[in-house]
Amino acid sequence: MSTPGSVLHDERSDSASDPRVRVLLLGATSLIGRFLTQRLASAGLSTLAISRAPPCSPERDVAQKAAGVLGWAQGDLTAPDTLPELPPADAIISLSPIWLLPPALPKLLETGARRVIAFSSTSRVTKIRSPVGAERAVAERLADGEAQTLSLCAAAGVACTLLRPTLIYAEGHDQNVSRLAKLIRRFGVLPLSGGGEGLRQPVHADDLAWAALTLIDAPAAAGKIYALPGGETISYRAMVERVFESLGRTPRILTVPPPLWRLGLTLASPVLKGATSAMGERMAQDLTFDAGPAAADFGWAPRPFRPRF
Numbered sequence: 027m028s029t030p031g032s033v034l035h036d037e038r039s040d041s042a043s044d045p046r047v048r049v050l051l052l053g054a055t056s057l058i059g060r061f062l063t064q065r066l067a068s069a070g071l072s073t074l075a076i077s078r079a080p081p082c083s084p085e086r087d088v089a090q091k092a093a094g095v096l097g098w099a100q101g102d103l104t105a106p107d108t109l110p111e112l113p114p115a116d117a118i119i120s121l122s123p124i125w126l127l128p129p130a131l132p133k134l135l136e137t138g139a140r141r142v143i144a145f146s147s148t149s150r151v152t153k154i155r156s157p158v159g160a161e162r163a164v165a166e167r168l169a170d171g172e173a174q175t176l177s178l179c180a181a182a183g184v185a186c187t188l189l190r191p192t193l194i195y196a197e198g199h200d201q202n203v204s205r206l207a208k209l210i211r212r213f214g215v216l217p218l219s220g221g222g223e224g225l226r227q228p229v230h231a232d233d234l235a236w237a238a239l240t241l242i243d244a245p246a247a248a249g250k251i252y253a254l255p256g257g258e259t260i261s262y263r264a265m266v267e268r269v270f271e272s273l274g275r276t277p278r279i280l281t282v283p284p285p286l287w288r289l290g291l292t293l294a295s296p297v298l299k300g301a302t303s304a305m306g307e308r309m310a311q312d313l314t315f316d317a318g319p320a321a322a323d324f325g326w327a328p329r330p331f332r333p334r335f
């Protein structure tokens with residue numbers, strides 16, 4: 027059993043002769059991480075994942091072996107002192123909330139990494155004027171995290187790229203599309219606030235994993251922030267209809283007048299994780315971003331929204 031601060035290596039590691047890893051991966055247990063660990067392994071890039079969970083927990087061990095991850099280290103980014111002694115590394119990929127990165131970055135950069143790719147969110151833009159204080163606070167933390175990450179990297183002469191995905195899904199694992207699927211399976215019908223005409227661009231976690239891997243060797247992307255929307259722009263209602271279709275069901279959508287929706291969500295928010303009264307209003311708002319710069323700079327071409335449950 028390892029202790030906090032220790033680094034494990036699996037039997038495929040050749041670290042006895044060369045401790046250098048290509049990638050330090052923060053947030054390997056995230057939605058994107060489950061795909062990125064596999065892509066890194068397929069690309070033959072040695073990786074050290076950092077997680078708060080003990081590296082030997084059965085769940086992590088299975089994930090580590092399946093993904094071919096080189097090693098798994100225990101550490102909490104909010105307490106950089108708990109991070110283990112890290113081996114020399116080439117790149118840092120951060121899939122954890124970006125506001126956790128700046129406090130840990132000085133220690134992580136001691137590895138000699140010259141490349142940082144960090145995920146933020148389009149919520150940085152869409153929630154900055156939310157009527158809900160908690161949502162504005164998230165947007166502000168994202169904004170601060172982005173600014174500090176860029177500034178620390180610039181001061182260290184490290185090439186940094188920030189990525190802002192839209193709504194992320196991975197069939198059966200996310201809290202967005204998969205949650206809709208779960209509700210549809212359970213109730214057979216889904217309520218929407220008004221017409222649900224606001225535009226969305228759901229993006230698959232595996233496409234984001236592709237972007238992170240591709241960007242390791244994309245020097246033209248250094249110092250830039252990219253929006254990473256999904257491959258299709260559709261209304262919230264059409265998104266829900268697609269989820270019904272993916273479950274082999276005819277869409278059954280209940281149109282709820284927005285004031286009634288607001289009241290319902292306000293009452294339900296203490297028991298419904300992540301639910302806020304602003305969610306209904308957002309169903310009428312377009313939350314769209316331009317994929318053009320990412321397409322031009324590194325070939326971003328995500329899949330259309332056809333989830334398969």
Ligand SMILES: NC(=O)c1ccc[n+]([C@@H]2O[C@H](COP(=O)([O-])OP(=O)(O)OC[C@H]3O[C@@H](n4cnc5c(N)ncnc54)[C@H](OP(=O)(O)O)[C@@H]3O)[C@@H](O)[C@H]2O)c1
Nearest residue numbers: 053055056057058077078102103104121122123145147194
């Ligand atoms: N979900 C979305 O729809 C969405 C949309 C836009 C952008 N994003 C961004 O995309 C990235 C991935 O999102 P996600 O939803 O896939 O993330 P997630 O499933 O919530 O995972 C968060 C990750 O951060 C790690 N983490 C959290 N606190 C930590 C700490 N104190 N120390 C070390 N690691 C910590 C967790 O690792 P352990 O638990 O193993 O420690 C976990 O792997 C995030 O930057 C998020 O802000 C998400």
